[in-house]
Amino acid sequence: MSVIYVLLAISIVIAVGFFIAFVLAVKRGQYDDSYTPSVRMLFEDELVKENSKKQIITNKD
């Protein structure tokens, strides 16, 4: 079999793979709210930091 068939097959499989990923992302609602996640990712571990601060203070005491 000619190599061109293999290449075409690979390219289409990859393209379809990305397409499916896109459809799944839309379906899970990733495109419904495009603002909040951008803020949320910035304060993921704020609470932990808060606790460690407290610990430092108590250590000093």
Add this chain to the structure above:
Amino acid sequence: MEHKTCFHCGLDSESNSITFDDKSFCCNGCKTVYEIFSVNNLNCYYDLQEAPGATPKKIEGKYDFLDNSKIVEKLLDFNDNNTQIVTLYIPHIHCSSCIWILENLNKLQTKIDTSIVNFGKKTVRITFNNKAYSLKKLVTLLSSIGYEPHISLEDFETEKKQIDRSLIYKLGVAGFAFGNVMFLSFPEYFQVEGFWLEQYKPIFRWLMFSFSLPVVCYSAQDYFISAYKGLRSKILNIDVPIVLGILVLFLRSTAEIIFNMGTGFFDSLTGLVFFLLVGKFFQKKTYAFLSFERDYKSYFPIGVTNISSEGLEESIQVYDIKKGDRLVIRNEELIPVDCILIKGKARIDYSFVTGESETVSKLSGDKLFAGGKQLDGIIEVDVLKSVEQSYLTQLWSNDVFKTNKENTFTSLTNSISKHFTIAILLIAFIATSFWLFTDSSKALNVFTAVLIIACPCAIALSAPFTFGNLLRIFGKRKFYLKNARVIEQLAKINTVIFDKTGTITANKETKISYEGTTLSNTQELLLKNTLRGSNHPLSRALYKLLNQNDIITLDHYQEHVGQGIEANYQTDNIKVGSAHFVGLKTETASLNTAVHISTNANYKGKFTFFNAYRKGLSALFNKLKRDYDLAILSGDNAGEKENLNKLLPAKTKLLFNQNPEDKLEYIKYHQEEGAKVLMVGDGLNDAGALAQSDVGIAISENVNVFSPACDAILDASKFNQLYNYIKASKSAIKIIKWSFMLSFLYNVIGLYFAVTGQLAPVIAAILMPLSSISIVVFTTIATNYVGRHLE
């Protein structure tokens, strides 16, 4: 001394001395929220944003209706034995601190599993364990930290809406196919002759065919449907030539690859659909946090307290209220039905219904109308009519609320497409018949080529990109439009009608002027301190006006409901209130609200309250008067007539004492006379007029609070820019006309290739994206230029 503001909500905290943890607070409510957060290690709330909070309101008894399981059931998204999920709309959500605290609710209450904020929609979706916890407790918790959810009758009605994501899918499919087809067409673009290409041509071509199948069958679906609907109602809308182009492209390309005549136009086909959908997507700018569809239901409560015949209080749904029921209306609650006052002092704010700015006092036995807000403690009422039959709600049974403005409107694009389609078909037939006589083998080729090249992609893209971009520019300047249609309509109007209260007057401000003998310092001190104790809105307004004075303790203070207040200090006596109350025998006829003052039984004078008009009102009217008929429809009395006459151009029509239906009829009458009406209003009382007008703009002091159903919402601070916005809309129409010219030019070039029978796929593949992209670039630059001239 440094100016102190509340650490929690940012309001002035100068006048009192609540401090906690070295931080000053404006009230105990804010302090309590701070305490809750600091006890639970949630102080980070204040790090993300300065003073992000809101003062928690008193909600005692307000959410009793959440004890009613039928109401709760309707509000929940999901409910099983252990878990309940609810989505609540919280108007206060405005910054990253809000997101942070609401998503960490489980630190405050372990029964809450997760909470997810949608910032755009200002909603939070909360999953909680309903064993030993309930929706009522959750709502109370949220209210106690200043995030009071808004629950209205509307939540009760709407079925949980499915989000429509089909456009994104269609766009995805088209983009995916477009990219792949382009990639597969490359070998043939370069026309490399030879064994290699000859051998593999079929597989490339059939792959392209299979990629374009979903584009035609799925992505282009809406165009087929719209064209079919147009043809059935005998309208040649823009989708007709588009569909014609798509069909011809697809059929000719398929025929070409079947008979091995050529490579077909699959690249142009998929590209065309992709660009068209991009345009559609771009035009669909929506403001998730705004609603343009509100009616009385979003103002009305979902449940009220009913007193059964045995004297027990229970919560019932508003729709279950029957004639003869006895209801309890608490402070700050809305009266949902027409009723008779039985017990308590009623001071009703009817500004929702009538636009009247002043509150009215009622005595037992008086009739109260639905839509009024009780401001003075608890009252008991007897129901006269059910919700749907009440005076206010009947307005919504008018036909105006059932007709969709969009259906009765022919857009600029569609009106052009009619001539365009006919012209294209004519050219196609003439060219075909010419070739039939000269070289009949080429005839079919030419016929299809004309239809392909004339496919009005660029025309169809002009309007979406122009309007879509202007919509965004307006949005940034706090003028929020419902959709692109509004811009076109706005460019066409010739009559502008304003509501008075709340629209051309500012709600918060009033102008107060004093007439009479000047008050001495001691008298002013006494007056100020007397007013301090009163919660009446007029007292509050007057209190703010007077200079800062020392605080003295009054010897005697008494408030006479509906009349005025009386106070004694040492030897002085002061009476503040109505003319009759202070002992003025002959009241001068004045329609304006006035507060009279007398000390030691001597009449001193009166403070008259005038409406404060928005900044730039006169200037705006003077600009508008050149091109538009102007009118003011007010639900208020004629007290301001003289003032308005002075302020506004002479030809402005002034009508007073207009009820909601009068306003609607007035606009209807003028529309029948051929006027295109822009209505600018603010309250529920304008709802009918806003719906009837060609463009209804709601003015809002705070876009997060509710405005009635309308086509556009304008932030009050931008009121004086209205004229510029209308002018920008007109420029948008000009831009579209120019880009039509531009796309006709492309069509002429393309038609030359088509008519002479030399349209190669590569020419179509170049011309089509080139014309589309240049139109997009042109409209974007032009609208941005227009936008720069807006403030």
